[in-house]
Amino acid sequence: MARLDVTEMFHGISFPGHLHTQDSLKLALKFPFRDSDILIVSYPKSGTTWMQEIVSLISNKGDPHVSQNTPNWARSPWLEQYYFAAVLDSSPSTPRVITTHLPHHLLGPALQGSKAKVIYVSRNPKDVVVSFYHFHKMANFLPEPDTFPEFLNQFLEGTLSYGSWFDHVKGWSDQTASVNCLLHITYEEMSLDLCGAIKRISSFLQCPLVEDEVSTCVKHCSFSSMKHNKMVNYTLVAQEIMDHGKGSFMRKGKIGDWKNMFTEEQNQYFNCVYKSKMQDCTLRFVWEEQKEEESHVKDLNAVEES
Numbered sequence: 521m522a523r524l525d526v527t528e529m530f531h532g533i534s535f536p537g538h539l540h541t542q543d544s545l546k547l548a549l550k551f552p553f554r555d556s557d558i559l560i561v562s563y564p565k566s567g568t569t570w571m572q573e574i575v576s577l578i579s580n581k582g583d584p585h586v587s588q589n590t591p592n593w594a595r596s597p598w599l600e601q602y603y604f605a606a607v608l609d610s611s612p613s614t615p616r617v618i619t620t621h622l623p624h625h626l627l628g629p630a631l632q633g634s635k636a637k638v639i640y641v642s643r644n645p646k647d648v649v650v651s652f653y654h655f656h657k658m659a660n661f662l663p664e665p666d667t668f669p670e671f672l673n674q675f676l677e678g679t680l681s682y683g684s685w686f687d688h689v690k691g692w693s694d695q696t697a698s699v700n701c702l703l704h705i706t707y708e709e710m711s712l713d714l715c716g717a718i719k720r721i722s723s724f725l726q727c728p729l730v731e732d733e734v735s736t737c738v739k740h741c742s743f744s745s746m747k748h749n750k751m752v753n754y755t756l757v758a759q760e761i762m763d764h765g766k767g768s769f770m771r772k773g774k775i776g777d778w779k780n781m782f783t784e785e786q787n788q789y790f791n792c793v794y795k796s797k798m799q800d801c802t803l804r805f806v807w808e809e810q811k812e813e814e815s816h817v818k819d820l821n822a823v824e825e826s
């Protein structure tokens with residue numbers, strides 16, 4: 521399935537026509553979840569592939585055999601993509617591990633009443649937009665991005681593929697009441713303390729690990745291991761679909777790369793939009809604390825300079 525220039529509009533959100541059809545999207549909303557399912561949810565570029573790898577490794581007690589021999593999309597397929605049912609049917613995995621980028625207002629009803637374990641991964645949206653921008657350049661199934669300032673505006677307006685980051689994060693974080701079993705974890709937590717994050721996730725999945733198993737998980741889902749693992753670095757995807765000459769999927773894997781891309785003006789504008797859109801969000805995020813620390817340091821610098 522190529523359909524590289526096709527876009528599917530679904531409930532006001534655009535999805536790449538490559539891998540998504542109206543039927544596959546409609547079917548996703550009616551998916552009969554089992555209580556034993558594990559669902560990884562994220563807005564794109566938030567650490568989805570990383571979480572898929574972590575969950576695979578935890579489920580296999582740190583043994584990398586599966587993650588080094590089966591592509592991530594076959595181990596934890598995307599619910600809304602057209603090949604989903606076929607992959608799930610042929611998957612021996614119990615519990616089933618499913619991935620989705622769908623927002624809560626679309627998928628919530630299918631999850632209602634289910635005890636499926638949902639892991640929601642979020643990431644500082646400034647790093648998300650930078651990562652997404654670079655990804656648009658290499659992914660031939662996404663529109664060629666204009667300049668970064670224009671791309672940034674589209675991100676803030678929520679008109680890029682998969683819709684608004686703000687609606688996505690708020691939708692899933694305000695749903696502790698209607699999703700029975702939800703773990704919210706950030707890319708930043710995984711970056712700053714991968715070992716701690718793995719322990720948190722394994723305990724949430726009720727899949728306890730001994731220290732040696734935690735260490736092997738850490739080793740195999742580090743950025744450098746994953747960058748060289750063709751089952752997760754997307755180099756198996758044909759050049760016409762992902763132009764590997766224009767960039768790599770496992771790009772930098774860092775917190776704060778946005779600082780190399782944003783101007784001071786863009787940063788201030790982003791902060792204003794963020795503040796107004798996130799004021800009704802009940803969760804506090806690691807990057808908000810970092811922002812406060814930064815502005816505190818700035819205030820102190822200003823005092824020292826005066």
Ligand code: A3P
Pocket residue numbers: 562563564565566567568569570647650651652654741742743744746769770771772773774777
């Ligand atoms: P960058 O483009 O900033 O490098 P997703 O899987 O949701 O599309 O997210 C992709 C982003 O996660 C990319 O970010 C990628 O490099 C990063 N990533 C994937 N695996 C990682 C790991 N093990 N450690 C750190 N970052 C990782």
